[in-house]
Amino acid sequence: MNTFGSKFRLTTFGESHGVAIGGILDGVPAGLRIDAEFLQSELDKRKPGGKYATSRKEADAVQILSGVFDGLSTGTPIGFAIFNANQHSKDYDNIKNLFRPGHADFTYFAKFGIRDHRGGGRSSARETAVRVAGGAIAAMLLGEFGVSVRSGVFGIGDLEARGLDFDFADESEIFALDKELDTAGKNLILQTKENGDSIGASVLTVINNAPAGLGEVLYDKLDARLAEAMMGINGVKGVEIGAGFKASKMLGSQNNDLMRDGKFSSNNCGGILGGISNGEQIVIKTYFKPTPSIFKDQETLNLSGENTICALRGRHDPCIGVRGSVVATAMARLVIADMLLLNASSKLENLKKIYS
Amino acid sequence: MNTFGSKFRLTTFGESHGVAIGGILDGVPAGLRIDAEFLQSELDKRKPGGKYATSRKEADAVQILSGVFDGLSTGTPIGFAIFNANQHSKDYDNIKNLFRPGHADFTYFAKFGIRDHRGGGRSSARETAVRVAGGAIAAMLLGEFGVSVRSGVFGIGDLEARGLDFDFADESEIFALDKELDTAGKNLILQTKENGDSIGASVLTVINNAPAGLGEVLYDKLDARLAEAMMGINGVKGVEIGAGFKASKMLGSQNNDLMRDGKFSSNNCGGILGGISNGEQIVIKTYFKPTPSIFKDQETLNLSGENTICALRGRHDPCIGVRGSVVATAMARLVIADMLLLNASSKLENLKKIYS
């Protein structure tokens, strides 16, 4: 339901225009240094603002409520909250009784019979701030083992990056993976925004230095868990691992990653074989649809099922894939941290190292 | 770990060349007619044999061991087993000490420190027979609500179906979705097989008549669970929902599915909005890599890490995506059945219908 992960486990709450959003991160091993500054800086990457995102103003200041003592994790759950500051719920009064196209309005109403019209309520991407917070703490754990996760935008509409420079992406306002995409992408986003429209994007995520052996047999495979994590991000419609869709067009003799001199000669598998990491770079591509909120009149139904027109106002991202890049990193971190913990008891010899 | 689903829950065991494979299906509501003939017929679709699959001979006769009385489910777990008949473990003696490229040999060894070299052991696609059995029982449950799941192959290598005829696919030996793909695909598979090679494929799965409201907020979204289910099938490297990765190139004004006269005007979202079904057809595409087992000499390492050559013998599918089509149907059925059960308590009014 609202819990992600099994041993490293994030449970979240909160709506876009409610009092607060937040979460409980359970299973953090004791003795981990919790770097509050890093935590906030990760939230700052995702937070709204700037020309290429929504103009909603949220400091996204995260407050740790438990689970940390003298700067170290205690092994007990880390509770945290981000209080909402800049709700403009009135922006939504005019859509109170209709279903916004492309949004979850219709399906939430079908499921719950209740309409929380204020900015999408729980279905809003605002909740992803909580994932980013959880992912930041996961990153602290992963850092202890030299594992790092990086993401960047490699496609916006029909534009595609040629280079894959994560350092560049970190500096880019739109997390573009090369200079050309950065320039052309910004133009495209602004132009789309001016047209009252929105645009799709795609994100590349890599996990460096993950040890071989992560992923549980047989229904917690690493690739399955990553696919679940990525597909669960707001607006995602496709996920690939390694060669991905292209693998379906290949011959076995092209696709198989041979081994030689102690290592793999290629990485079509994207670092995962049989659902378990092989020690190579883990490579994931995630495809985002355009933001459903656009400023054009759209046909839709009202709550009584009658035809009507949806005309949005308010503040919206013209390209959710951009901030989605930060969330993709967070989700990959959460998955890998969980898998590290789960894998700890895969072999009797591992347990003997602990209980001896 | 080896359990799939939360309320409609399949736990499986078994290795390719072990004594038996089987499972326990928990959460089947009491009073469901269990059609043993249909169950076996579903297994027959997946079972090995024929020109386009491995020549291993397995009747895949499934034996129900519990949970059914007088032809009806009792509400208690349905245990079942398929005893392996045609193990040729000796076929694998020559690869006992090396890692087959593209297989899970290396990663299982990294994870467990144990080598069960007999046909891939647990990582073999043979285990998917158990999923098909579980999926068949799920189909009986879904049938009570008019929900049906269908799959077919829409791509083999560079070939792609133009039509999408599931009735045709049901009759095709390679589950091809149109006549042209059936003919050309068979040729391509045979030719690839003669070359000692293998080929990738892609599968389309649709779910008809699923009620709106399925999918749990917020980490058991229907699309996330489907992505997990599909990516967890042996050899899958990519999953799309609805417009899929093409959505990442679209404008919001193109991608949004408008509503009019009580229904959706398009289905780019593939039947899922905000992770919850909207009552439209649910559309999933699953991309399979080529079978890793090929009959060409391949560079690899032995268990001591030294360079060696892998030369396989034995019986293998030239295109795992073909039988993967049957497994995709099974996984979608398991997910939808689980979601139906989970959703039963979404509204207070649903509970009142039961406890009154």
Place this chain on the structure above:
Amino acid sequence: MNTFGSKFRLTTFGESHGVAIGGILDGVPAGLRIDAEFLQSELDKRKPGGKYATSRKEADAVQILSGVFDGLSTGTPIGFAIFNANQHSKDYDNIKNLFRPGHADFTYFAKFGIRDHRGGGRSSARETAVRVAGGAIAAMLLGEFGVSVRSGVFGIGDLEARGLDFDFADESEIFALDKELDTAGKNLILQTKENGDSIGASVLTVINNAPAGLGEVLYDKLDARLAEAMMGINGVKGVEIGAGFKASKMLGSQNNDLMRDGKFSSNNCGGILGGISNGEQIVIKTYFKPTPSIFKDQETLNLSGENTICALRGRHDPCIGVRGSVVATAMARLVIADMLLLNASSKLENLKKIYS
């Protein structure tokens, strides 16, 4: 870990002397009226203060952060927090480096290698306020079906109630189940407190009007889940259902509950047969040890393993069983609410009522 329940699921965080305690209640069906006043009044029953409990002053004001809109549950998780007001962490400075006898100090240190000495940190009974909050919302759900849970103290030290008057218990400052226990119990508690000592107690919990059929086959039996819930309350060392320990001394012909004229003639089983409710009153007895915090010098070890003397100061309950009575009610409510939801899909005919 820090999550209780499967479909009606409470996840909690917080330490005795941290910033806040709180929780996320997931799985609340949409459309339930959330009575904030009742919620607070339930917390007030458990809150510290008075002659017979610790003198720590906490308003225990609970703040709902999400999941409720226009007074109704929305089906999304209900996040809530109780900010700590009256921490006297300095009271604990002198025990910073030693293990308090009877407390979890030693075991938490063994498990986590970290010492949060401030009032027991996570192991403090302060966390039970969160359970009471969750239980109060469960009570709102149960109320829709006429189910109620009541608890009272039936034993304090060697004193035992003769009558079982829950209305009286509700008014008693020590939740005593009859007048005699109320009078004698208060005296005993005060006298024990004056001696710098503490005393054990026992609590009776009954669940009225629970429908027959609750409890999952076979490892989520209702009695097993209740036993887990009660044994997990701070200080509990024993749990009985129905005739309990005494059943082990009985003959089958004495213990079996016969049926006649449409109902059970006795209730030795305590409303549960084979782990499933039978429609009779569910009866649970829970036994609390004396509060481990006493004001006598006690031998113990310091963190280096050397002998030392523990001399406590601070504010402590002389009899944790008293407030434990409120927590027992909360836990029973949480279990029954979970079981109601889980049972909703036990029969095909139940599902048909929903999906039709």
Place this chain on the structure above:
Amino acid sequence: MNTFGSKFRLTTFGESHGVAIGGILDGVPAGLRIDAEFLQSELDKRKPGGKYATSRKEADAVQILSGVFDGLSTGTPIGFAIFNANQHSKDYDNIKNLFRPGHADFTYFAKFGIRDHRGGGRSSARETAVRVAGGAIAAMLLGEFGVSVRSGVFGIGDLEARGLDFDFADESEIFALDKELDTAGKNLILQTKENGDSIGASVLTVINNAPAGLGEVLYDKLDARLAEAMMGINGVKGVEIGAGFKASKMLGSQNNDLMRDGKFSSNNCGGILGGISNGEQIVIKTYFKPTPSIFKDQETLNLSGENTICALRGRHDPCIGVRGSVVATAMARLVIADMLLLNASSKLENLKKIYS
């Protein structure tokens, strides 16, 4: 549902008079020697037969179907089955349409609306053979760390053992913990049996050498999990840890376990403080009601709700607590194995031992 444990996880299936019972044990670390002889010998302890148990003849021969290769666990799930041999389903024809007093007949019918009258179906204690098998494999794992679990009968009706000799209990046909109970208990059981009646019993279980630190904060406490495990055994109505319900009559100064010279001076807590093991012997008492099957006419209802008389025939244990002793051992083993695995990631330093 039908799964016990989280990381060391047993899922079971099967009915008393079905084709087979069995289970899937998931999470067994790779590299554990699986001693098939020991496994069978543990099942033999529980198996029916002899003067003091039911005369149903079952070899209870357990067949391992997966997860073991060359005598070692592979890390993949261990599937196993016990085929039923000696079903006398006809013995139950006369109770087909009525509810046996003290049994789960009524509640299963209320829950599922289906009647599997053959020997109680899933609710039969026959399923506990599967738990014993799972517990035996758990014992192999625990043995690697020097942990052992032992149980014996300490009470039968009003008789109580004075000594607690587990070696003696192992040799006793009724697992009595001393010679006097053995002699008097056998007489009492036989006499009760001749009277067509049955008798309750109580079982003491101890866990030796469990490391300190087992038990998860805060809803997977070790004592809560043990209480759940024991209360879930057929016929159990009460569970105590350590001083148990006597603790509710004690003063804190009597009950607290002091520490001196590096160890605890007493063990009233039964080896568990704050839900976490403290390294002392873990002590659990489990109370069994008398077998509900007795050979006396008993008032009951038929499936139409009319008064009728239940007159049983067939083969039944006169004292289920006796064989319950073997099951108590199994459940404690399963819990401790699970807790060992869960605890492996409690500290960052533990993970560093593995991933370095």
